[in-house]
Structure formats: C-alpha cells, structure tokens
Amino acid sequence: MDREDELLFYVQNRLSERDREAFEERLATDQILAAELAVLQAARNNFTEKKSGASELSVGWADLEGRMDAAQPTAANDNHPIRLGLLQVAAVSAIAVMAWHFVAVPQFAKTPDAFETVSQESDAHVLQVIFSPDATLAETAAFLTQFDGSISGGPSAVGLYRLRFADPEQLESALEAAKANGALFEFVAAE
Incomplete structure (x- = not known):
C-alpha cells in the first residue's frame, strides 16, 4: 500500500x-x-x-427540478426530415440561378455603341505606324489633331499602332505627311 x-x-x-x-x-x-x-x-x-448544510442543497436542487418540470418542454433536437431542408436549399439555388440568367446576364450582354470586335470590319480608314523612339507625346498629338485622327489600337508586340481617320481624304493626307516625317515615324502603311 x-x-x-x-x-x-x-x-x-x-x-x-x-x-x-x-x-x-x-x-x-x-x-x-x-x-x-x-x-x-x-x-x-x-x-x-x-x-450539515447538505439538506439545504437538496432542497435547492428539488426546487430547481420542479421549476424545470413546470417549464414548457422544448425539444433539444428537433428532428425534421433532412429532405425538407435539402428541398429548401435546392429551391433557393434554382431561384438564384434563374434570376442571374434572366436579370443579370442580359445587362452584361449589351454591347456599347463604340465597341467593335477584332474580327469586325472597320468602317473607318486606318494607318499602321511605328513611332520613332524619339517621338514625343506633343508631336504625336499635333499630328493626329492636324488630320482629325485617333489611336484605335496598339502597341502590338513589335510596337505597331493603328491610327483611325474618318474619311479617305484625311487618310491619304495623313499617309503622305507621315511618310515625309521620318523624325516621328519609323514605319507607315495604309491598311
């Protein structure tokens, strides 16, 4: 022991x-x-x-048991069939998917007026150019303003930009001016 x-x-x-x-x-x-x-x-x-005070404890315990028995009984584990819960989740999911497809997707599917895809033919006239490394933003902006043009794409992997003009006369004028301006452009070609 x-x-x-x-x-x-x-x-x-x-x-x-x-x-x-x-x-x-x-x-x-x-x-x-x-x-x-x-x-x-x-x-x-x-x-x-x-x-010696244990009798007081037993009286307190009996009182607590009495109050617990008198209280409205509630189930500690309410066992509803799980199928009901699954059906509710499936219904909410179906409603959410339908709402997404009928309300949200049409909002995203609208194409803006100025948006064109790459494969879509352009109704404007385009020059493809490579700017010289010494070209400044001010010189580029002055050239585009002079012929009412805009940059519509670029730069590509080789540094190619697309310049868009509203009509063929502006395109021809810009093409001649760009070929003559070797300080601003390294390459110029009409599309």
Whole structure:
C-alpha cells in the first residue's frame, strides 16, 4: 500500500490493528507524514461541517427540478426530415440561378455603341505606324489633331499602332505627311 492510500485508510479508520500501530509509530518520527495527516484531517472536518448544510442543497436542487418540470418542454433536437431542408436549399439555388440568367446576364450582354470586335470590319480608314523612339507625346498629338485622327489600337508586340481617320481624304493626307516625317515615324502603311 502506498503512502497516500495509507493516510486515507487511517483517516477513514479502515486499517487493521497491526497496520494502524505501525502507521502511528512512523507518524511519531516522520514530521512530513504528520503534516500530511493534519491537512487531510482538517479537510475532512471542514467537509463534514459543510455536509450539515447538505439538506439545504437538496432542497435547492428539488426546487430547481420542479421549476424545470413546470417549464414548457422544448425539444433539444428537433428532428425534421433532412429532405425538407435539402428541398429548401435546392429551391433557393434554382431561384438564384434563374434570376442571374434572366436579370443579370442580359445587362452584361449589351454591347456599347463604340465597341467593335477584332474580327469586325472597320468602317473607318486606318494607318499602321511605328513611332520613332524619339517621338514625343506633343508631336504625336499635333499630328493626329492636324488630320482629325485617333489611336484605335496598339502597341502590338513589335510596337505597331493603328491610327483611325474618318474619311479617305484625311487618310491619304495623313499617309503622305507621315511618310515625309521620318523624325516621328519609323514605319507607315495604309491598311
């Protein structure tokens, strides 16, 4: 038997006469054992004093049980069939998908007036140019303003820009001026 069990059995008066005498002999010489016994006995005495109020606790417990029984019973786990929940989720999902397709998608599908796809033929007249590395923004803007043109695409991987003009006369005039202006353009070609 270990020391803790021996202490507990001594306090509970469960040791045999011979073990009790041996324990009391060791108790007389071992101060630590005596201190442990004193703590255990004090705890037991304190518990027995509090135990007298146990009847008050049982009355409190009975009162609590009575109030719990009188309360409206509610199910702790309301077991609705899972199918109902799944049907609700499926219905909400279907409504959301239909709303998306009939309300949102048509809003996105509208093409703006100025939008053209790459494969669509352009009704304007276009020059393809490569600007020289020394060309400034002011020179480029002045050239485009002079011929009422705009940049409609670029730069490509090789530095090619597309310049759009409203009519063929402006395109011809811009083509001649661009070929003559080697400081602004490295390459010029009509589409």
